[in-house]
Amino acid sequence: MKHTLNDTAAPGVLCDFSKLLARILMSVMFIVAGYGKIGAYAGTQEYMASAGLPGVLLPLVILLELGGGLAILFGFCTRWVAVALAAFCLAAAWLFHNVPGDQMQQILFMKNITIAGGFLILACAGAGRFSFDHAMAKAKRR
Secondary structure, three states: OOOOOOOOOOOHHHHHHHHHHHHHHHHHHHHHHHHHHHHOHHHHHHHHHHOOOOHHHHHHHHHHHHHHHHHHHHOOOHHHHHHHHHHHHHHHHHHHOOOOOOHHHHHHHHHHHHHHHHHHHHHHHOOOOOOHHHHHHHHHHO
8 A cells, every 4th residue: 555645644553653752752741840840839839829820729730740641651541631631731821821922931822732732633543552541442342
């Protein structure tokens, strides 16, 4: 079978490795950020308060970033976690980086919007063969 640039799906192995690499690349930032918030708990609460968010939400943020990042990394409940992280990225963009006139904040705003788009694609595509999701689906079929 001949593949062209117009094909709608990559060949199986390439697609599965690409999904694995995408999950690794997308998860690292969230794992590091979530872990970092544990060590800088009070400062992060203050930063959240400066944006009008109650600091009591910080454990949920850590759980979503660290836990969600690990779930994406290992391909566990990938579709649901990807949707949650997409929503998180959109909320973070709006609440923390929507500062018209500040070029750096606008770049961060667009970065978060772009990451949200990547997570939505991951939610549609799924985790791929190299994931817990695939292993669990395979075990169910047996």
